[in-house]
Amino acid sequence: MDDTEATVSSQEQIASPRRAPSQQRSRERVERMLAAASALIAEQGSDAMRMGEVAERAGVSIGSLYQFFPDKRAIIWALAERHTTESQACISAELKDVSDAEGLRRAFSELVDIYYRLFLAEPVMRDIWSGTQADKALRQLELADSRANAEFLVAVLKRLRPGADPVSLETTAFLVWQMGEAAMRLAISVERQEGDRLVAAYKRMALRELLAE
Amino acid sequence: MDDTEATVSSQEQIASPRRAPSQQRSRERVERMLAAASALIAEQGSDAMRMGEVAERAGVSIGSLYQFFPDKRAIIWALAERHTTESQACISAELKDVSDAEGLRRAFSELVDIYYRLFLAEPVMRDIWSGTQADKALRQLELADSRANAEFLVAVLKRLRPGADPVSLETTAFLVWQMGEAAMRLAISVERQEGDRLVAAYKRMALRELLAE
């Protein structure tokens, strides 16, 4: 039916390289492809990115591109996945040792600021995560990432409120996290000043929820 | 000659009908085109919707389609605009007479339920508003709509908290509204039960913020 790559019913990898580069030479070429794609997205957005252009800028043929990426979305997905992997480490580190309300307030505030700065500064991230909804695979990746990050929050909340209902904590954390991403997307698409206000309001709102009894 | 958009150098024109149907016959045909597009989006999503298929199902030629819609996005935009126009009336009606905290609680809760039901039931709305981010014109429409709806909330808040800073109220209302849309999108992309919990959590969170001193 669909040619949409295996469409595994469970939560398997959605888009994976058609063939993993095994030689040093091809690994370097794949890096060049990703770098070229990243640059083009930064310049014109992922929608306007042309596969031919990616190949040309990477100094490879169009055929080589398709040797390692089954389709256009896969190359964007690969970039997105790098971002999530990187930022999860950062999030984990920030929340790992939080054990009281004041610590959560400080860590969460710091985290929001980091994300906001990242969104403002990284055109690729900006582009990829705003177009997220249209692409099933990216949407999946985002949800999975959100859940993973929410888990760090849940761990903290369980420490702060041992008696609370775990399901309720999960829900709160997941929602707060997703709303953070929504707030970021909103903030970067309006004037800087209003964006700052929106992020600050989000921070206050989220903390009010996270610290509520 | 058709001045499609006369290459406006400043801001891109929001897509508008290339030519407004002035005769009864063409008005009916445009309706058929929109109905066909709507049905196809419901069936397969706007991305998979083919212009040729829209024309065929509407019983018109591909040329006629392009007579009234400058491009594919325009036809989706037209559907989206109808939705916003319809729902604004509903929102205004619901919030218009609110004058105390209890009234706001009730009206807001009602509104969230209506929206949630709408998102669950209307595949077209679901599709259009989840792909929103990728399309500049749609994103603009959504933001404008959100601002307009937030205004209704601001009006209520000003009544409830006359002393509050107006800018702060605007920010809160706008954020709360956008987060509501994010919460809806999230809720419909997970299991129904979890979706219900998320919507309930959003409602609580938003009301806490709206009713805070």
Added chain:
DNA sequence: TTGCAAATGTGAGGATTTCTCATGTTTTCA
């Protein structure tokens, strides 16, 4: 009623873009 201009209708084909595949080259390793 008549006749013409404006509005509308048509669909083959131009233009663009993604992705394939038959074929050639380089690397690995027994």
Added chain:
DNA sequence: TGAAAACATGAGAAATCCTCACATTTGCAA
């Protein structure tokens, strides 16, 4: 050293969006 596996290539197949030159219908002034 030689064969198999991995990698590289780019012309062109396939899929779509959209245009345009020309045909038909409608509104309306004379």
